[in-house]
Amino acid sequence: MTRERDEIAVVGAGLAGCLLACFLARRGHQVALYERRPDPRSGTPERGRSINLALSERGLDALRRIGLAEQVMADALPMRGRMVHPVHGAPGLQSYSASGDRAINSISRGALNNALLEAAAKLPGVRIAFEHRLVGLDPATGTMTFETPGGAVTEGARVVLGTDGAGSAVRGQLLAHDLVTESVDFLDYGYKELTIPPLGGDFALDPGALHIWPRGTSMMIALPNPDRSFTCTLFWPTHGTASFASLGSAAAIERHFAQHYPDLPPIAPNLVDDYQHNPVGVLGTVRCDPWQVDGRVALLGDAAHAIVPFYGQGANCAFEDVVELDRCLDECAGDWSAALPLFQHRRQDNADAIARMALTNFVEMRDKVASPVYRTRKRVEHALERALPGRYVSQYELVSFSTVPYAQVRRRVRRQYQVVGLAAAGLAALAGAAVAFGLRRLR
Numbered sequence: 001m002t003r004e005r006d007e008i009a010v011v012g013a014g015l016a017g018c019l020l021a022c023f024l025a026r027r028g029h030q031v032a033l034y035e036r037r038p039d040p041r042s043g044t045p046e047r048g049r050s051i052n053l054a055l056s057e058r059g060l061d062a063l064r065r066i067g068l069a070e071q072v073m074a075d076a077l078p079m080r081g082r083m084v085h086p087v088h089g090a091p092g093l094q095s096y097s098a099s100g101d102r103a104i105n106s107i108s109r110g111a112l113n114n115a116l117l118e119a120a121a122k123l124p125g126v127r128i129a130f131e132h133r134l135v136g137l138d139p140a141t142g143t144m145t146f147e148t149p150g151g152a153v154t155e156g157a158r159v160v161l162g163t164d165g166a167g168s169a170v171r172g173q174l175l176a177h178d179l180v181t182e183s184v185d186f187l188d189y190g191y192k193e194l195t196i197p198p199l200g201g202d203f204a205l206d207p208g209a210l211h212i213w214p215r216g217t218s219m220m221i222a223l224p225n226p227d228r229s230f231t232c233t234l235f236w237p238t239h240g241t242a243s244f245a246s247l248g249s250a251a252a253i254e255r256h257f258a259q260h261y262p263d264l265p266p267i268a269p270n271l272v273d274d275y276q277h278n279p280v281g282v283l284g285t286v287r288c289d290p291w292q293v294d295g296r297v298a299l300l301g302d303a304a305h306a307i308v309p310f311y312g313q314g315a316n317c318a319f320e321d322v323v324e325l326d327r328c329l330d331e332c333a334g335d336w337s338a339a340l341p342l343f344q345h346r347r348q349d350n351a352d353a354i355a356r357m358a359l360t361n362f363v364e365m366r367d368k369v370a371s372p373v374y375r376t377r378k379r380v381e382h383a384l385e386r387a388l389p390g391r392y393v394s395q396y397e398l399v400s401f402s403t404v405p406y407a408q409v410r411r412r413v414r415r416q417y418q419v420v421g422l423a424a425a426g427l428a429a430l431a432g433a434a435v436a437f438g439l440r441r442l443r
């Protein structure tokens with residue numbers, strides 16, 4: 001069968017790819033969306049592979065633009081702060097915002113992907129091909145080769161957009177043609193998912209918070225699910241004496257959790273089974289350059305800039321990419337050869353900025369959140385935000401509850417720290433002068 005050449009090919013029907021297909025179809029393009037997996041709407045999710053994620057303002061902003069935010073939010077669970085679990089003693093809540101009422105949202109990754117897929121499938125001009133794994137690409141012509149259950153298939157497109165995730169095959173093809181350079185910095189930490197099922201039909205922990213167990217060299221978080229379970233993610237080095245590799249038996253696993261996460265075993269009856277059977281996922285930061293070649297092939301989302309998950313921003317950032325590309329197409333009157341370089345120009349610094357903030361946040365989450373100094377700093381920061389509304393805004397607030405570009409967030413936060421540092425130094429000097437003056441008068 002011969003088919004008209006598709007105008008735009010989107011490779012990877014994950015979060016960014018499905019959203020992108022929706023935006024492009026709305027612009028009137030013929031879009032072919034290729035996905036290596038079978039249709040996820042008719043299958044069961046992979047075991048132990050990040051079943052929920054935190055969606056915040058940047059992601060919601062993108063969903064609002066295609067009228068999907070309300071539907072997605074119907075099943076979201078708002079988390080207004082971090083519930084920090086010490087080894088001994090009661091957990092304590094640290095709210096995310098000065099007002100205490102702003103929330104990031106725990107949502108099912110599968111449900112979000114399916115909602116986007118469904119939305120894309122309904123749009124005229126979108127064709128979705130499942131079980132199509134891209135294995136070859138000629139960047140000069142846009143000719144793609146896919147592995148399918150029926151054998152190799154060749155397809156063509158005027159523009160090829162790679163939204164095929166951190167291990168992008170599109171990026172791999174551009175590398176093979178010497179058209180891009182890449183660096184992949186793997187963290188020496190991996191992650192494993194564990195489950196806290198409902199307890200007596202209800203949530204075993206407060207569902208209004210993101211739970212965190214900071215343990216210095218390791219860390220665990222838990223996000224609530226609509227079925228009243230929690231998905232925990234344990235971050236730990238992949239190798240070494242204290243690592244995923246170090247717990248060889250059921251007894252060792254039980255001992256480890258009883259010692260370091262004592263409130264978990266009583267509410268996680270499948271802990272040992274989860275630990276033994278769920279895979280250890282890898283974490284890393286992907287950087288590549290350029291993100292586009294000749295206005296014909298481009299990378300978006302994790303394919304261009306995968307980051308570590310500690311700011312809960314990977315998907316939010318990928319969604320923001322789609323909004324920005326749409327804006328660039330508007331500004332360039334639909335000319336791809338102008339829009340794709342402009343897109344890279346606008347987004348690359350921002351992707352670099354959130355990549356750095358995500359790495360720094362790992363140290364904050366696993367080491368600092370439990371310390372009294374950190375808690376005091378946060379209280380002072382929230383007090384400043386209340387005293388200087390709109391003028392002092394915390395980094396967390398700017399990243400999670402605004403669409404201020406990430407690179408601007410970093411610059412603004414640095415300036416704020418400088419001003420506050422100067423003010424504190426000035427106050428200290430004033431206090432010193434007052435004490436000296438008082439002492440002189442006493443003499």
Ligand code: FAD
Pocket residue numbers: 011012013014015016017034035036037050052053054055132133134135163164165166167168169170191233281300301302303309311312313314315316317318
């Ligand atoms: P993906 O979601 O990876 O989608 C890529 C798609 O391409 C997949 O469907 C894949 O099957 C398909 N594909 C791959 N190769 C091919 C091929 N050769 N041919 C055809 N199709 C192919 N982000 C947040 O915003 N908030 C969070 O709280 C959060 N938590 C996270 C927790 C963990 C543990 C991890 C690992 C990540 C987390 N993220 C979070 C990051 C988020 O998951 C990613 O940033 C997001 O999924 C990126 O979307 P994407 O569409 O670019 O890539």
